[in-house]
Amino acid sequence: MTSNHSITQEPLVSVVICSFNRENTIFQTIDSILSQQCDFFFEIIIGDDCSTDGARELCLNYKQRFPEIFKLVFQTENYGLGKNWALAVKEARGRYLAFCDDDDYWHNPNKLQMQFDFLEKNKDYGMVHTEIDLLVEPQKKIVKNNNLNKYIPQGYLFYEIFKGKVPICFSSSFIRKDAIDKYLPLDLYIQHCFNIQDWPTWMFIAKHVKIGYLNISTTTYRTGHSSISNTNSKKKIEEKLEKDQFMYQLICSYFPNDLTYNEREYILYKLGILLNFAYKQNQYRSAKKYACRLKNLGCNNLKVKATTNIFLFKLVRFLKKNRAILQYM
Known part of the structure; x- marks a missing residue:
């Protein structure tokens, strides 16, 4: 993080990480965020969903090292991804929100700055996402620019997202906070304990704002390992x-x-x-x-x-x- 700011300064960007039993990967997630090169102050909010491994201790260590940057939201029981995420988002103070899952990381140190600049310049857009790389487990293979040869639509994408035609990696997304405040019913995520947070968020946002895409890879998405969408149960x-x-x-x-x-x-x-x-x-x-x-x-x-x-x-x-x-x- 390349800026010296007072700890009392309000962040321009809030980065939200949802954590659950990922002590083996979340350190890479956090380090990649701390390595961002930007000319503004950002905060990192970690919502831990009652991890039973060493993830909480690791997060506490980062909090001790960087108290002005980190805010920890430790749940007292396992709520599930959607509710945990919504509770963490409610703590955000930034003008913009970015997200990174606890098994992904940002390999491009200019990610936040590029997306910040895009939305500052394009006032009619409420969200922007980017190209991604894949890290394929267990082979440890990196697939560069996973969507490079695909057509990625931009603009008002409500129906396209509903039909599953827009590949958006949650960890590459960047959204205006006022769009979340106006259009995202976070209490629904909490009340119904949504099991995911990405698709419903795109639907609520896309109904009202334009979504942009940067054809620059910023994020490494881990796939092939055990997760909510990849289980043997x-x-x-x-x-x-x-x-x-x-x-x-x-x-x-x-x-x-x-x-x-x-x-x-x-x-x-x-x-x-x-x-x-x-x-x-x-x-x-x-x-x-x-x-x-x-x-x-x-x-x-x-x-x-x-x-x-x-x-x-x-x-x-x-x-x-x-x-x-x-x-x-």
């Missing part, structure tokens, strides 16, 4: 899908003139996730069950067709697995 996946469905319904009800909840569409999505999990776990009988339901709903893609025969199932599983490995070599 079928029970956890089913619980997440149930919460996702509730959130999907809630968002649709929040914008009744713009969105309509589609039960069939969500069932197709849910069965697709469970079919992929069955392939990943080499569970042929489960895959066949999900594929049968998908076929009855009119879906007959390659993974569905391959469940008609165990040898085809294993072949498709092998090809998918090895294609994923080759992609990151």
Whole structure:
């Protein structure tokens, strides 16, 4: 951090980190934020969701070293990502908010300055995100500029985000605080213990403000390791899908003139996730069950067709697995 400011000075940017049992990675997250080269003062707010490893002690150590920068919000019970995040955001004092998950990090030391300059110059935009690199676990492979050859739309993106057509990495995002204050119902995240914070935030924000994109990689997103979206527990996946469905319904009800909840569409999505999990776990009988339901709903893609025969199932599983490995070599 390249500025000397009084500890009484209000920060222009608040950086929010949500922490839960990531003592092996959160230090890299924090160090990458402290390494930012910018001409303004920023604060770092860490919302820890009742970690049981050494993450809290690590955060306390940073607080002792940099008391003017860090604010720690330690939950007394495990609330889940969405509620923990919302409670941390409520503590933010900055004109802008940036976010970095506790398993990601910023490899570009100019990230905050570039995004700050963009929103200061473009008053009609309320948010900006950037290009990212991938860190693929367990191979430890870095994939540079993951979205470089993709078309990333900008502007008013409400419907595009709803349809999943805008790849936004949460750890690369930068948002005006007044847009959050005006349009983001944080109390909903807290009341309903949202299991995620990114997609609903994009929906609430995108309805009212333009979203920009910088084709410069600033953030390394860790993938392939154990996380909310990557687990070997079928029970956890089913619980997440149930919460996702509730959130999907809630968002649709929040914008009744713009969105309509589609039960069939969500069932197709849910069965697709469970079919992929069955392939990943080499569970042929489960895959066949999900594929049968998908076929009855009119879906007959390659993974569905391959469940008609165990040898085809294993072949498709092998090809998918090895294609994923080759992609990151």
